[in-house]
Amino acid sequence: MSQPYLSISRVDMDFSRGGVTNPVLRDVNLDVQRGEYISLIGHSGCGKSTVLNIVAGLLRATSGGVIVDGREVNSPGPDRALVFQNHSLLPWLTVYQNVEIAVQKIFKGKRSAAEQRDWILHNLDMVSMSHALDRLPAEISGGMKQRVGIARALAMEPKVLLLDEPFGALDALTRAHLQDEVMRIQSELQNTVMMITHDVDEAVLLSDRIVMMTNGPSATIGQVLDIDLPRPRDRLALADDPRYTHYRHEVLSFLYEKQRKVESIANARARGAASTREAAALRA
Amino acid sequence: MDNTHSIAAPAPASAPPSMLRVRAGAAYSHFMNHVLPPLVVIGLLCAVWELLCSRPGAALPAPSQVVSETWELITQPFFDNGGNDVGLAWQILASLERVAYGYLLAVVAGVSLGVLVGQSTWALRGLDPLFQVLRTVPPLAWLPISLAGFQDSNPSAIFVIFITAIWPIIINTSVGIRNIPEDYRNVARVIRLNGVEYFWKIMLPAAAPYIFSGLRIGVGLSWLAIIAAEMLIGGVGIGFFIWDAWNSSLVSDIILALVYVGIVGFLLDRMVAWVGKRVTRGTSPA
Ligand SMILES: Nc1ncnc2c1ncn2[C@@H]1O[C@H](COP(=O)(O)OP(=O)(O)OP(=O)(O)O)[C@@H](O)[C@H]1O
Ligand SMILES: [Mg+2]
Numbered sequence: 001m002s003q004p005y006l007s008i009s010r011v012d013m014d015f016s017r018g019g020v021t022n023p024v025l026r027d028v029n030l031d032v033q034r035g036e037y038i039s040l041i042g043h044s045g046c047g048k049s050t051v052l053n054i055v056a057g058l059l060r061a062t063s064g065g066v067i068v069d070g071r072e073v074n075s076p077g078p079d080r081a082l083v084f085q086n087h088s089l090l091p092w093l094t095v096y097q098n099v100e101i102a103v104q105k106i107f108k109g110k111r112s113a114a115e116q117r118d119w120i121l122h123n124l125d126m127v128s129m130s131h132a133l134d135r136l137p138a139e140i141s142g143g144m145k146q147r148v149g150i151a152r153a154l155a156m157e158p159k160v161l162l163l164d165e166p167f168g169a170l171d172a173l174t175r176a177h178l179q180d181e182v183m184r185i186q187s188e189l190q191n192t193v194m195m196i197t198h199d200v201d202e203a204v205l206l207s208d209r210i211v212m213m214t215n216g217p218s219a220t221i222g223q224v225l226d227i228d229l230p231r232p233r234d235r236l237a238l239a240d241d242p243r244y245t246h247y248r249h250e251v252l253s254f255l256y257e258k259q260r261k262v263e264s265i266a267n268a269r270a271r272g273a274a275s276t277r278e279a280a281a282l283r284a
Numbered sequence: 285m286d287n288t289h290s291i292a293a294p295a296p297a298s299a300p301p302s303m304l305r306v307r308a309g310a311a312y313s314h315f316m317n318h319v320l321p322p323l324v325v326i327g328l329l330c331a332v333w334e335l336l337c338s339r340p341g342a343a344l345p346a347p348s349q350v351v352s353e354t355w356e357l358i359t360q361p362f363f364d365n366g367g368n369d370v371g372l373a374w375q376i377l378a379s380l381e382r383v384a385y386g387y388l389l390a391v392v393a394g395v396s397l398g399v400l401v402g403q404s405t406w407a408l409r410g411l412d413p414l415f416q417v418l419r420t421v422p423p424l425a426w427l428p429i430s431l432a433g434f435q436d437s438n439p440s441a442i443f444v445i446f447i448t449a450i451w452p453i454i455i456n457t458s459v460g461i462r463n464i465p466e467d468y469r470n471v472a473r474v475i476r477l478n479g480v481e482y483f484w485k486i487m488l489p490a491a492a493p494y495i496f497s498g499l500r501i502g503v504g505l506s507w508l509a510i511i512a513a514e515m516l517i518g519g520v521g522i523g524f525f526i527w528d529a530w531n532s533s534l535v536s537d538i539i540l541a542l543v544y545v546g547i548v549g550f551l552l553d554r555m556v557a558w559v560g561k562r563v564t565r566g567t568s569p570a
Contacts, residue, residue, distance in 0.1 A: 056474065057473075058470055058473060076470070076473040076474045076476070077474065078476065080474070081474060084467055088465075088467035088470070090468060090471070090486070090489070092489040092490075092492070092564065092565070101475070105477060105481070106475060106476075156474075
């Protein structure tokens with residue numbers, strides 16, 4: 001195999017507040033090939049968003065580092081475009097302007113105004129949003145907002161597309177529809193994608209590999225599962241496919257058998273810590 | 285109002301007669317719901333006032349008397365006999381001019397300081413206690429010190445407006461800046477906006493609802509302060525007009541001036557609110 005396109009090596013992450021250090025990540029290592037679709041799955045609070053934000057450059061790892069296409073990551077940039085869970089469109093800009101603000105900045109001096117305009121329209125077209133160019137985010141549905149967020153990220157021509165629970169806030173039908181759309185776009189553009197999800201079906205359907213994280217504190221990668229299903233994938237056909245069922249079972253058993261006990265201990269510990277803190281606060 | 289508007293808006297240019305009827309109906313219901321009630325109440329209040337003050341020996345003139353005594357002032361707002369003896373329109377414009385200068389200075393300085401305090405924790409810690417103390421100083425208490433400083437009445441009045449209007453603008457702006465969602469900052473960081481771009485494209489629009497609520501409070505306070513300040517400094521201006529009328533026992537003139545002051549204050553408030561609504565479209569109200 002060639003040198004990995006994206007490589008996370010020996011990343012540790014601590015958050016400290018008021019002298020208390022909270023070890024969130026310990027020794028996270030992952031290599032991702034160009035064009036690969038990776039899902040990150042794990043229980044809530046284990047540190048998935050933290051991993052993604054480190055790759056995005058929005059957070060600095062306490063130790064270890066990330067290399068994308070031969071360069072070390074040390075600040076955020078459009079080559080690692082991020083789609084946030086809550087869409088994070090700018091509410092005072094229209095659909096078109098929300099993509100434009102990124103395109104204008106990134107392609108200033110590289111593409112003419114007309115080319116930029118075509119590029120914005122092309123990306124909005126790709127997520128089927130050309131009909132609502134002049135609407136404000138408040139005037140479109142949650143699924144539509146998420147599409148615009150995806151269009152904005154795609155328009156940056158990122159080396160790696162980072163998706164933090166992109167479909168988390170959507171209803172099941174809209175979610176399925178958007179998943180299909182993302183699969184189609186990914187097969188067309190061959191993007192390298194890293195996606196956080198809570199949804200086992202979503203992970204199996206979309207990914208080439210599923211990265212499963214252990215519970216925090218001091219979370220790390222527990223297991224990596226290769227999803228060897230032919231593309232294009234069809235959700236209806238796969239529903240009865242024994243391989244699909246097998247992968248699904250693998251992920252579920254990781255989440256609910258191997259990681260369950262640890263979780264309850266960690267929770268109990270967290271609860272204990274919280275109650276002593278409360279008691280301390282009451283005394284003070 | 286908004287509902288009737290959205291019904292009327294999508295009507296095509298060549299609206300069929302039924303559409304026109306819908307529009308006329310909307311206008312009618314708007315009149316019935318929003319114009320008629322205040323008119324009725326004002327009418328009733330004037331009637332009560334008329335009854336109370338038309339007895340012989342009443343201290344204040346009745347509305348009919350006010351109108352007849354001030355009829356010349358009402359019909360000739362733009363006369364100019366030189367000195368202070370000018371029409372009410374000129375008096376109000378003179379006051380508005382002072383407000384405009386003081387308020388605009390307060391907007392520029394207030395938004396800048398608000399941004400500074402909202403952005404930098406150090407500036408917040410250093411300046412906030414100062415602001416909290418200074419903002420409780422009543423506007424007129426600034427007048428003697430500014431007269432001493434400027435040695436002239438007009439800049440002093442403008443300074444009083446400035447110092448009155450600036451506090452709500454600073455405080456609201458800094459709150460708005462501090463409340464910018466982390467996500468917007470992250471978007472700006474990912475596309476690598478520089479400081480200036482961040483200021484214009486993210487910070488100002490994101491904080492705009494807060495800024496405008498500060499601007500609205502500020503303009504109201506300016507108008508309150510200018511009337512009081514003008515009473516003390518003299519010259520042309522609606523405040524001194526009122527004081528002058530009191531000294532000449534022209535109570536009807538005072539009442540007319542009060543009505544005008546109220547209407548102008550209301551219009552100023554509505555104007556800032558309207559601008560704010562246009563500018564902050566889409567952003568949820570603060
Ligand atoms: N800025 C921060 N300061 C302090 N602690 C933080 C910060 N961000 C995250 N944490 C802590 O790090 C841990 C992991 O958080 P993270 O958001 O990465 O979890 P997650 O796996 O994305 O959870 P979820 O699935 O609920 O989104 C949590 O315990 C959280 O409290
Ligand atoms: Mg998260």
